[in-house]
Amino acid sequence: MFYNFNKIEEVKIRLRSAEGHICEVEESAALMSSFIRSMIEGFNEVTEVSLPNINSVVIEKVIEYMRHYKDKDPPIIKKPIISSKMEENTSAWDAGFIDADWNMVVDLMTAADYLMMIPLRDLCCAKMACKFKGRSIDELRAEYHIENEFPSEMEENLEFQHPWRLE
Amino acid sequence: MELRGKELNKSIATRKKEVLENTSILSEICQFLELKDVARMRSVSKIMNVIIKDSQFIWKPILQRTFPEVRILDHLTWQSLKNVYKSLRDYHYLTFEPHSSYTVGIIGSLGKLKPYPDIHSPEIESSGIFGGYSNYLLGKHIISISVLSIPSIKSIRKLRAEIQCWILQVNGQAQGWENVLDEHVTNFKMNQIKSSQILIVINSDQEYKTDFILDLEKKFKIVILKYIDNKTFENLTKAILKICRNDGETERKVYEKQLIRTNIDENSVQETNDSNNCILS
Structure with missing residues (x-):
């Protein structure tokens, strides 16, 4: 009797999104999430995990990350980041993966936090940190549509107390 | 379409603001920044000033990373942060x-x-x-x-x-x-x-x-x-x-x-x- 192990299909985990859509991912990839791992290990024969806080677009993005790193460790991002360009802080694949709009990065970060995927959460945080690194106060205010709320005398006082914040 | 574009922009702007007002997200982001970047962020808005100034989750890890020899137990204040920073700059920690x-x-x-x-x-x-x-x-x-x-x-x-x-x-x-x-x-x-x-x-x-x-x-x-x-x-x-x-x-x-x-x-x-x-x- 011969077994062809290559043909044995891997167990798939069904992830139910906030909208009720089902996204399938291989179990070995899904185990990257400590949350899913605890569900699988805690309850035998769990094949479906409900993620009511995460929409299907974000789940697909998370699955892309899980599949890419299912057989290898994600690179560790240095704290603090060395540059405001993601390509200089992490691998080219990671930099390309996280090159998304603000909403997607925030959603991914929230999802990574919920799913307990520290490398993905770090990647999102590092991406956001890039947007703050080396930027002046005025640049940041312009970027985030924030008006100067400090009275001028308080502003002067802050500068007097902490001149190095402007360096 | 133009309206939808405006709504989208507004939603992104609101979202950005939400992030800047969220202590836990800000704490996570700050871990990837240098002390001077975090200090600068404090001056962007009143709410960021309060969050960053008062959050030990932000300062403690950064300070411990920057000055591994200094162990911080409690009472971490803006003043103590300034002192630590000044000491590094003025007197060279080593x-x-x-x-x-x-x-x-x-x-x-x-x-x-x-x-x-x-x-x-x-x-x-x-x-x-x-x-x-x-x-x-x-x-x-x-x-x-x-x-x-x-x-x-x-x-x-x-x-x-x-x-x-x-x-x-x-x-x-x-x-x-x-x-x-x-x-x-x-x-x-x-x-x-x-x-x-x-x-x-x-x-x-x-x-x-x-x-x-x-x-x-x-x-x-x-x-x-x-x-x-x-x-x-x-x-x-x-x-x-x-x-x-x-x-x-x-x-x-x-x-x-x-x-x-x-x-x-x-x-x-x-x-x-x-x-x-x-x-x-």
């Missing part, structure tokens, strides 16, 4: 005195000090001791003080070489406390700990003036306080540093006077007639 770190042993509990369980020393680890760290800027130098709570008097001998100052902490309200204190003092003597290295702290709501205390005062520095909280710990720290630095009797008297003066200024201390004793209220 040129600090080699003896800028002291270990203090407390016999008894740490009181309200938050324990810091991660103290690495084979001797300490094997004795099941836990402790706390704090750092202070004294003059031009950051002084790092490790406080160890020693559960057992038997550990005294073991840790004798590692500890520069001993604090004997007893609860003046418990029954038989005088006997316990006497036993501890005897143990110190047996283990050849110099009396100038010992600070006796009596936790009490009342002023104790028993014959026993009066007798002890002739040989030891005694502080009576309600409990060791974070604020009184700062005063104790100054006393401890003096003990660590000056063994001589003359210098000890100078420090005792300074301690009393500091306590009066900072904590509404009632000075007693005896210059060797002070009561913190």
